[in-house]
Amino acid sequence: MLGYPVLGTDATLPVMLSEFPMAFISIGQIETPEPRLRIFSLLQQRGCELPVIVSPLAYVSKHARLGAGTIVMHGAVVNAGAVVGRNCIINSQALVEHDAAIADHCHIATAAVINGGVHIGAGTFVGSNSTVRQCVKIGEHCLIGMAQGLLADCEAGTSTPPLKRPT
Numbered sequence: 755m756l757g758y759p760v761l762g763t764d765a766t767l768p769v770m771l772s773e774f775p776m777a778f779i780s781i782g783q784i785e786t787p788e789p790r791l792r793i794f795s796l797l798q799q800r801g802c803e804l805p806v807i808v809s810p811l812a813y814v815s816k817h818a819r820l821g822a823g824t825i826v827m828h829g830a831v832v833n834a835g836a837v838v839g840r841n842c843i844i845n846s847q848a849l850v851e852h853d854a855a856i857a858d859h860c861h862i863a864t865a866a867v868i869n870g871g872v873h874i875g876a877g878t879f880v881g882s883n884s885t886v887r888q889c890v891k892i893g894e895h896c897l898i899g900m901a902q903g904l905l906a907d908c909e910a911g912t913s914t915p916p917l918k919r920p921t
């Protein structure tokens with residue numbers, strides 16, 4: 755893949771984990787955090803170290819905190835006082851403003867804007883180019899589609915816009 759050899763599969767993971775002390779989850783996340791969550795738990799159970807990865811083209815304030823297994827991609831900004839949980843994706847060009855709090859297993863997609871003091875519950879997805887007003891609270895397991903403007907709090911499990919098909 756992209757010129758790199760594939761060393762194994764899910765089936766060979768246990769053997770590989772006894773050989774390599776660190777792992778990183780590169781599965782994506784839109785509609786559900788479940789696959790990433792499942793692998794995260796497995797890796798933790800096996801005592802695997804999950805490093806934080808920050809692109810050299812990203813900016814993360816020295817006053818921000820990032821949890822284990824989180825990645826900050828190219829061009830993203832995480833400003834002072836922001837706290838990002840474990841196993842999150844802060845995707846390319848996303849902005850996590852000052853004092854925002856993002857819980858575990860969230861994906862902040864490309865060019866999304868999480869303004870100052872926003873709280874986001876675990877397992878939530880915020881789509882590309884969506885903007886969340888300052889201090890808004892978004893519950894757990896929400897699905898915020900692309901290009902949304904979020905002006906008010908969202909209860910856990912909210913989909914915006916509402917999905918038109920059964921899940």
Ligand SMILES: CC(C)(COP(=O)(O)OP(=O)(O)OC[C@H]1O[C@@H](n2cnc3c(N)ncnc32)[C@H](O)[C@@H]1OP(=O)(O)O)[C@@H](O)C(=O)NCCC(=O)NCCS
Pocket residue numbers: 784845863864880881882898899900901902914915917918919
């Ligand atoms: C919200 C979302 C998950 C819905 O996906 P879906 O259920 O497959 O929806 P569909 O694409 O089949 O669209 C269903 C309808 O909702 C509308 N719709 C879908 N997403 C929308 C959005 N974000 N804003 C406004 N309308 C949207 C579609 O236009 C369509 O309308 P229609 O029935 O009148 O034609 C998806 O559109 C989305 O926003 N995904 C996030 C994309 C993203 O940010 N990717 C970044 C990865 S890094």
